[in-house]
Amino acid sequence: MKKINTLTISALASAMLLVTGCSTNNGNQESAVKSVSVTEQSSATEKVGYSLGYMMAEGNKDAVQDLDLDMFEQGFRDGYEGNDSALTQEQMEEVLMTYQKEQEEKFVQDMQNKAEENKAAGEAFLAKNAKKEGVQVTDSGLQYKVIEAGTGKSPKATDIVEVNYEGKLIDGTVFDSSYERGEPIEFPLNQVIAGWTEGLQLMKEGGKYEFYIPADIAYGEAGNAGIEPNSTLIFTVELLSVK
Template sequence: MKKITTLSVSALVSAMLLVTGCSTNNGNQETSSQSVSVTEKSPANEKVGYSLGYMMAEGNKEAVGDLNLDTFEKGFRDGYEGTDSALTQEQMQEVLMTYQKEQEEKFVKDMESKATDNKAAGEAFLVANAKKEGVKETASGLQYKVIAPGTGKSPKATDVVEVNYEGKLIDGTVFDSSYERGEPIEFPLNQVIAGWTEGLQLMKEGGKYEFYIPSDIAYGEAGNSGIEPNSTLIFTVELLKVK
């Protein structure tokens, strides 16, 4: 899983430059974008323009969620047609850098707030979960429940294992699943989160466990793709084979 990173306005600017450099509209800017109709039978230059515009917007709408489309189109047209810009190059660079800094600060504050809330929610969940029938807890705070004990060998931290699994947040949201992909996954046990490294060594081949992993032995304050900072995680794991 990829780690969560702050947005980069420079990536959006690069995408804008790409569209400007690749446009094949030959200077014909008379038609408003709202009245243009594009189909698979449209001329090639219309389809190229639409495709570049759509993919750029789709790929960057999260980076600039409050983008003013009217002024964006105005700036794009002026730049493409060679019209004098309303702002100097220095002013535009300052505007974009200031915007990027503000968004990064906002992102950091948002992540800090989520980290605090998730930590508290995770701790409350684990306290309640520890009281449920069949749930055991290790010294690290890892909680687990045996669904099927298994009869094969147990892995060491240095072993490669083959497993099927489903990962959920404590609100029930599934963020990853080998079952959905239709095939198990294989990996060295010492190259995953600490909760997995510890938990799978409790299992035997053929076993199926449910793990409740505190954030400090999961992805911690950094979080991960689809996982907010300080999230407590729930995994259902089947240990298929120790290699």
């Protein structure tokens, strides 16, 4: 899942200042070049100019997704070459502040819509999943299925456990996996999401379970990096050891 970029207009402004501050332009810069070809054989000045421009745009493209590139170039050139601004400083600051406020409000509304959609989808998934063979449901709403029972000891909430796991969204998207990293992880069981704290205490060492975790005992309305608000999660977990 794509992580949401929270860069603001101020970051774009800072990057523009960086370009200006690092430049040693002598005022002989050619006007509006429509296309360029930069290679390893280009001059240092050409490569510096291209690199700063590319990095500035790439790092801030999510902050201003509807940027008018023609107007950006005109404003950049006017400021860089010392021409009079078409807008006053106060007007420009007000424009940027208003734009940023509108984007923040849109972001909040989008997250609220996502939260409602994910909650409904999660509830529908869990209701259907609970009827499947082998799926058990606890009082908290946690659902689990025993793949391998295990024969060792069960952890307490205060124990440290070593596990291998894969985490998925209900659409099958894998968002985290110790298998992909090639090594298990260790953590205190009482310092993870509530669904894990509860679920792993049902397991024994050597066991392998699949957990279906409602949002309210996962990451809830806040979500997490790569996980939208109110997402129901699916984890396959192997309990390797209790320490």
